[in-house]
Amino acid sequence: MKHLCFTLITTLTLHSMTQAQTPVPPKAAVKPKELTTNGHTRTDNYYYLNERENPEVIKYLNAENTYVDQVLAPVKTLQDKLFTELKGRIKEQDESVPYKEGNYFYYTRYITGGEYPIYCRRKGSMQGAEEVMFDGNTLAKGHNYYQLGGYEISDNEELAIFSEDTVSRRLYTLRVKNLKTGQLYPEAIKNTEGGSVAWAADNKTLFYVKKDPQTLLGYQVYRHVLGTDSKADVLVYEEKDNQFYMGLHRSKSKKYVEIVSDHNGVATEYQLLEANKPTGAFTTFLPRQKGHEYDIVHYQNKFYVRTNWQAENFRLMEVPEGKTADKTAWKEVIPHRPDVYLGNMDVFVNHLVLGERKAGLTNIRVINQKTKADEYLDFGEPAYVAGIGNNPDFNTNVLRFGYSSLTTPASTFDYNMDTKAKTLLKQQEVLGGFDKNNYESERIYVKSRDGVQVPVSLVYRKGTKKDGSAPLLQYAYGSYGYSTDPGFSSTRLSLLDRGFIFAIAHIRGGQEMGRRWYEDGKMLKKKNTFNDFVDVSEQLIKSKYTSADKLFAMGGSAGGLLMGAVINQAPQLYRGVVAAVPFVDVVTTMLDESIPLTTGEFEEWGNPKNKPYYDYMLSYSPYDNVTKQAYPNLLVTTGLHDSQVQYWEPAKWVAKLRTMKTDTNQLLLHTNMEAGHGGASGRFQALKEIALEYAFMLNLVGVQQ
Structure with missing residues (x-):
């Protein structure tokens, strides 16, 4: 790669400063590059930061990491305490529920101190001799x-x-x-x-x-x-x-x-x-x-087909082998329903199982192949997630499914589809004195500016006041039709136990409310995603779940784009924001087809080589819309080897924010120099990144322990 001889205006001697001094943030050099598309020219002052192999770029990223350490030095003890706390909730020596495939039972287990799973199996039954197939700890050495x-x-x-x-x-x-x-x-x-x-x-x-x-x-x-x-x-x-x-x-x-x-x-x-x-x-x-999406499952001499052919929320059809390419041979099994989204399916020798969504919640439907009788499993909580599990055995009447809620740890069940007996096989064990009865969840709806009702799932420790005094973390994703379901998190307890309320905004761009929910949050309707999030924030403040000086927001990847867009639109609503591996340089990335995954994203964001999409993207792209205004406290994280969102997007964004923002709030960029989009790979190493995020937020509301 061509070496760029540029000077970084940066303070690299920060380590010599005394704690009493205020750390001086690194400053990336301004190197203007003109980018012209559709007759319009943009100037990108930090384009050069995409030189991954350039030692000066690495030096700059390391300087930003040093700055993070210095700014958060007062809460280093809290950060270490949080890591110990998060790790302490994990049962270190643990084992998954085995599943049967062929003559073997397969499972994974962890050992005390082990970062990675060990993949095992036993022949005939779980009383058979253990065979270790892969030891992740051994494979990861070096x-x-x-x-x-x-x-x-x-x-x-x-x-x-x-x-x-x-x-x-x-x-x-x-x-x-x-x-x-x-x-x-x-x-x-x-x-x-x-x-x-x-x-x-x-x-x-x-x-x-x-x-x-x-x-x-x-x-x-x-x-x-x-x-x-x-x-x-x-x-x-x-x-x-x-x-x-x-x-x-x-x-x-x-x-x-x-x-x-x-x-x-x-x-x-x-x-x-x-x-x-x-x-x-x-x-x-x-x-x-074009426009036809489908999934298939082979069953005996036919295929079941989940299809959106003349069915926006998908319907289920079947077709004999040998006639699959003739849609006149397709026969409807489950018709399209405007209020129910058909998400997935599984098939057994005597039963058909469907995963559906209604009113933003997941449902599991079991149909007897012979009698055609069907039923929905009952879960009994206001906000939860349930899904079809791993069921490789075709010749069985037992369905494996998973269940979780904001207060119920991940649970694995077997359900006898003939007798209707439900058996809890395992519930995630949370150490450290966790009691689900100490927590409460809610499901509310917020009316967005265009009249749409946006679901919001909330969880908090019982006794938390709703008078505006509680800090609140609002999370969302809102892209690719990915639904953010209200599942359990043991790490989240560290915030709830310190007085935080946690809220998931089920904004458009996901698929919680059906396919239309996704279609209305992509392409030339993408701003609905950002508007929904902001409108939820305003309502949470108005309803006194929190206040603007204690409201935090978090999102990662496309959710990081969301963070960038909302703080450009309504920075005054948030005390702090965590943007993880954020996709913030939308226009430049979508114009470069050599960047990993760009071409596959055209149906999500549009192709900016076409002027209507270029103009629309340019109107919300976080990097392009940074202005001279006050921004919330901001922690931005990335990975040098990120395969999904290249590290230089958040790096450029932070560099530009440093020169434009008019406030004195924290602006921190932390780059994991060894990892990519998902962060650290080990189960404990990943907790260090969560501890960093939590310490950043807790420090801002005065919580030091």
């Missing part, structure tokens, strides 16, 4: 970051495909292990799509997705024969349209290897291959059609 991207077991149950990422760029290296002998095969196929792998039925042929190392898009599927040179692998499918994301898996019935090309709002297309014919040709289930 790496600052480690992620096992999933594994797939061969039909003879002797081999496992697994994948590893040691950088946090989500570029995985595919490996194969003999689970009987412990032997690692020589295969080490780089730049693959993590868990998107599948075995053929012959126990020697496997399929995997290759990723473009520049765009980080999976775009090719290869066939590999175990023990052969990967250079001889056969390309079996290539996705030509870089708007699509690609996945690969084996059907639950085991009959098919399935390739799926998909993108919200664009289209879906499946390619199928019978697993017992590995050298055969993949055939198209139904050719892609």
Whole structure:
């Protein structure tokens, strides 16, 4: 990469200052670069910060980290205490509920002091001898970051495909292990799509997705024969349209290897291959059609199809094998409902299970395949999340599902779909004296400026006053149709126990209230997302859940974009804001198709090469709309190796805010120099980042312990 000889106007001797002195923030040098699109020219003074390999850029990021340490030095003891507290709630020696697949029961367990899970199985029953398949702690040795991207077991149950990422760029290296002998095969196929792998039925042929190392898009599927040179692998499918994301898996019935090309709002297309014919040709289930999205599940001699064909909230249909490409052969099973969103499905030998959403809450519906009788599981709390769990066993009448609420820790249940008996297998154990009866949750609705009712889920410790005196943290995401459900968090207790109220704003851009909720929060309607959040904030203040001098906001990634937009729009509402890995330089990023994942985002934000989208993006892009005004206290976090939102977006944003803001509030940029989009990889290391965020907020409301 070309070296830029520039001077950073920065104070790099901050460490020599006495504690009594006020730390001086680093200042990035101004290096104007003109960017012209659609006849309009912008000047970006900090464009050069995208030089990841430039030592001067690294020096600047390190200086910002030093500044964070100095500003938060008065609460270092609190930060350490929070970390110990967060870690102390975790049962260090723990084990997941096992699930049965084939002849084995699979589970993960943690050991005391272990950062990573150990993946195990037992044959026949849980009384069988334990087989350790992968020890994450051993595999992670020598790496600052480690992620096992999933594994797939061969039909003879002797081999496992697994994948590893040691950088946090989500570029995985595919490996194969003999689970009987412990032997690692020589295969080490780089730049693959993590868990998107599948075995053929012959126990020697496997399929995997290759990723473009520049765009980080999976775009090719290869066939590999175990023990052969990967250079001889056969390309079996290539996705030509870089708007699509690609996945690969084996059907639950085991009959098919399935390739799926998909993108919200664009289209879906499946390619199928019978697993017992590995050298055969993949055939198209139904050719892609613009706007048509669908999922499939194979069942006996037919497929169930979850489809938005003439059904905005999706409906369920079925079609015989061999006729899938003929939509006249599709038969409706569950019709479209304007008030119910059909989210997902699972199929068993005698039952069909649907995951649905109504009034912003999740529901599980069980249908008997023979009698057609159906029922909804009852959960009995005002704000919760329930979902279909891992159910690889087809020939069973027992459904595994998960449940959680703002006051109920994550719980795993088995439900007998014939007898209706519900059995709690495990509830997340929270150490440190947690009692769910000490906490209370609410569900309220806030009328936004255009009349839409926005759901808000709240939780707080019983006895917390609602007279405006309580600090409140408002969280949201609001993009990609991702619903932020009201689930439990043991880390959140550290705020609740110190008097905070926690609120989730279920704003448009998610899918809590159905597909229209998503469509009304994307593209040329994106500002609804920001307006909803601000309107919720104003109502929480008006209703005296909190006050403007004690209201905090938090969001990450696209939720970080949300943070940037709302503090440009209504900075006076917030005492402090945490923007994690924020997507704040919207226009520049969406104009650069070489940046990972950009092209796949056009259906979410629009393509700024087209003037209407350019103008609209430019009107809300946080980086482009920084103005000379007072901003709240701000903590911005990022990762040097982030694969989703490049580190330079938050770095540029902070640099610009430093020169523009008119206040003396804190402006902090913390870069994890070893991690990416998800932060630190270990279960305890990640808690240090949460402790930093909490200490930042607690310090601002005068809580020192």
